[in-house]
Amino acid sequence: MPPSQKYQARERLTIKTPGYHVIKTGTNNTDWLYNRSHLIGYQFTGLNNEAKNLITGTRQLNADSRVNAKSMVTYETEIADYLHQSKDNYVRYQVTPVYKNVELVPRGIHMMAQSNDNTLKFNVYVFNVEDGWKINYLNGSAEREKIVMQNKKKSDDRKNIKQLIIIQSTIGSFVLMLLYACLFKKFNIPNGILVMPFVLIIHLGMDVIYGIKVWRIQDKLIKPNASRQLIVITLLELLIMVEQYRYLF
Incomplete structure (x- = not known):
């Protein structure tokens, strides 16, 4: 000095x-x-x-x-x-x-x-x-690494759940469409104009359900076992779809 x-x-x-x-x-x-x-x-x-x-x-x-x-x-x-x-x-x-x-x-x-x-x-x-x-x-700027890892895990969870929702909603749409096709076959309802409103309603309904689920995810209302529940629902819908397909064909 x-x-x-x-x-x-x-x-x-x-x-x-x-x-x-x-x-x-x-x-x-x-x-x-x-x-x-x-x-x-x-x-x-x-x-x-x-x-x-x-x-x-x-x-x-x-x-x-x-x-x-x-x-x-x-x-x-x-x-x-x-x-x-x-x-x-x-x-x-x-x-x-x-x-x-x-x-x-x-x-x-x-x-x-x-x-x-x-x-x-x-x-x-x-x-x-x-x-x-x-x-x-x-x-x-800085933050504790534990918080960083938690935020990354939440982000990964949201991403995984959103992907599951897309799969589940798509399968759900096919399940409902096959359900209506089974009803038409059983009651001899002619295809054509009558089928279109049902198909539109199905897709609109699935879009609304999907939108609500995504909104809840973005609003951090994810339950710890949400992924597991979605997987179970998807598997059940797949089984239903297979049975309906067998009935039709």
């Missing part, structure tokens, strides 16, 4: 870095998902609000407090300890944030350092991640 700033109070961090969001990960005061991380540590520059030196980094990237964890502060401490050993010590140090396309939050940090006597040397990449969290690097 420059001598002129060594004994000055650290100014409050006011800059909002790209993609930064205030997201709590726990109940403690330090349980935040994001830090406004300094690329070159504050202890080396004394600059707290230099926008070019700040990025949006996770707590795990910036200062992971877990045992044996390797974060930016781990390597910054190694450099600081080396510099404090002697005034003749110096370090070539480079820190580069790695972005993907137009994302606001870096995917990680590439850190390189080498001392004048080669006793300190590293070339590492620290991932900008947080265990248990899914980060959208494009805009900085």
